[in-house]
Amino acid sequence: MNRVIFSIRSIRSIRSIRSIVAATLLMIAFSVFARGIYQTDEAFLAETFKGEIPKSQVVWVKGDLRKAINDILGHRYAGLRIRYWHKDGRKAWILEEIGKDQPITFGIITAKDKVEKVTVLAFRESRGGEIRYRAFTQQFDDAQLKDNDLDRHIDGISGATLSVRAMTAIVTLALYLDKFTSQQS
Amino acid sequence: MNRRMRSLHRSMGALVALFVMMLAITGMMLNHTSELKLDQRYLTWNWLLEHYGVATVEADAVFLLDQKVISQFDKQVFVDAYPATQVQRPILGGVVLDDLMILATDDALILLSPEGEFIERMSGTAGVPPMIQNIGLFHGEPVIQTRDGMWRSDFLLDQWERISLYGISWSAPQPMPDSVEADLAEYFHGKGITVEQFILDLHNGHIIEWFGVWLLDVFAVLTILISLTGLWMWGRRLA
Numbered sequence: 001m002n003r004v005i006f007s008i009r010s011i012r013s014i015r016s017i018r019s020i021v022a023a024t025l026l027m028i029a030f031s032v033f034a035r036g037i038y039q040t041d042e043a044f045l046a047e048t049f050k051g052e053i054p055k056s057q058v059v060w061v062k063g064d065l066r067k068a069i070n071d072i073l074g075h076r077y078a079g080l081r082i083r084y085w086h087k088d089g090r091k092a093w094i095l096e097e098i099g100k101d102q103p104i105t106f107g108i109i110t111a112k113d114k115v116e117k118v119t120v121l122a123f124r125e126s127r128g129g130e131i132r133y134r135a136f137t138q139q140f141d142d143a144q145l146k147d148n149d150l151d152r153h154i155d156g157i158s159g160a161t162l163s164v165r166a167m168t169a170i171v172t173l174a175l176y177l178d179k180f181t182s183q184q185s
Numbered sequence: 186m187n188r189r190m191r192s193l194h195r196s197m198g199a200l201v202a203l204f205v206m207m208l209a210i211t212g213m214m215l216n217h218t219s220e221l222k223l224d225q226r227y228l229t230w231n232w233l234l235e236h237y238g239v240a241t242v243e244a245d246a247v248f249l250l251d252q253k254v255i256s257q258f259d260k261q262v263f264v265d266a267y268p269a270t271q272v273q274r275p276i277l278g279g280v281v282l283d284d285l286m287i288l289a290t291d292d293a294l295i296l297l298s299p300e301g302e303f304i305e306r307m308s309g310t311a312g313v314p315p316m317i318q319n320i321g322l323f324h325g326e327p328v329i330q331t332r333d334g335m336w337r338s339d340f341l342l343d344q345w346e347r348i349s350l351y352g353i354s355w356s357a358p359q360p361m362p363d364s365v366e367a368d369l370a371e372y373f374h375g376k377g378i379t380v381e382q383f384i385l386d387l388h389n390g391h392i393i394e395w396f397g398v399w400l401l402d403v404f405a406v407l408t409i410l411i412s413l414t415g416l417w418m419w420g421r422r423l424a
């Protein structure tokens with residue numbers, strides 16, 4: 001009888017170990033597959049402007065603009081100019097921000113002071129790749145600037161706090177740059 | 186038997202005395218690290234830095250642009266000994282154009298100011314031809330060699346025309362100048378080896394790696410033996 005109980009316990013423990021190993025492998029696989037280039041910059045622009053990509057323009061990051069950008073990002077922006085593409089009232093921005101350790105490349109389309117769409121073009125972190133899903137990025141659709149901040153609350157993702165923070169900051173920056181470039185022209 | 190034991194005791198004693206003195210002196214110093222500020226004093230003897238493997242650094246690529254030394258360590262790009270920016274791909278070359286330093290990777294051009302500040306990364310979306318193999322200058326104008334041919338632009342770098350030229354001064358990797366290497370070694374490894382670290386490694390034998398640990402073990406066994414032989418002789422005298 002004892003042997004039977006023992007063997008049942010052994011089977012159960014083996015099953016639980018298998019489950020743990022399977023779950024661990026799944027998590028590792030998920031984090032590995034989260035990294036990657038989901039869309040090239042060229043493909044993003046071609047999709048945005050239906051194959052007719054306009055000539056790029058640049059914004060020089062200096063003076064008050066630099067201060068505002070630094071305030072939005074919460075750190076000094078590394079770069080002296082930002083490139084963007086503008087056609088028929090729509091602007092495309094390809095911007096990078098570090099999540100935890102690695103830069104995440106975002107493609108943001110703005111139009112009429114609103115966010116049209118946000119796309120994660122490249123994700124290099126080991127965790128937090130869930131931010132690339134449309135179910136998450138659609139929270140930013142039609143977002144506007146309000147006192148140099150987004151006009152809405154963005155729901156976070158457990159385990160992707162820094163990636164969510166990076167995306168929120170970079171969308172805010174795109175909206176600010178959209179407003180700035182509109183005022184300049 | 187007693188004479189043999191005494192002879193063994195003396196021989197071991199001479200050997201062990203040096204070891205015990207070294208342990209005692211380094212131990213006392215470590216006990217007073219704060220008062221002696223051992224953790225704030227640095228040793229920069231070349232042989233010691235080389236022994237610890239912190240005397241030199243090895244860059245993945247080095248280019249000399251004007252008076253600046255551009256080097257890449259993994260993804261980090263340095264201008265002289267200052268971190269300028271990060272790149273995802275290896276730097277293939279660099280040129281100076283008016284008031285710009287231009288570095289080329291296979292998929293983009295990295296623009297830096299004359300002071301080494303990062304300006305922008307220009308890729309195919311900014312009109313830069315892909316699959317770059319090298320960058321050079323022809324009569325002051327930037328030229329890039331790609332797998333698809335040779336291209337020339339002007340200082341704006343956003344419009345490239347296909348060309349076929351000879352006599353281009355292509356960028357080539359250079360050895361790291363000693364002065365910058367020393368500064369980079371300090372950037373990566375700090376000011377040197379702290380006196381505390383050096384004394385600690387003397388104390389525990391790690392100064393000569395695994396051999397030092399085993400040597401200390403041998404001396405420790407000898408110390409045990411000398412204690413036992415001493416006790417044995419003392420016991421015999423009492424008896």
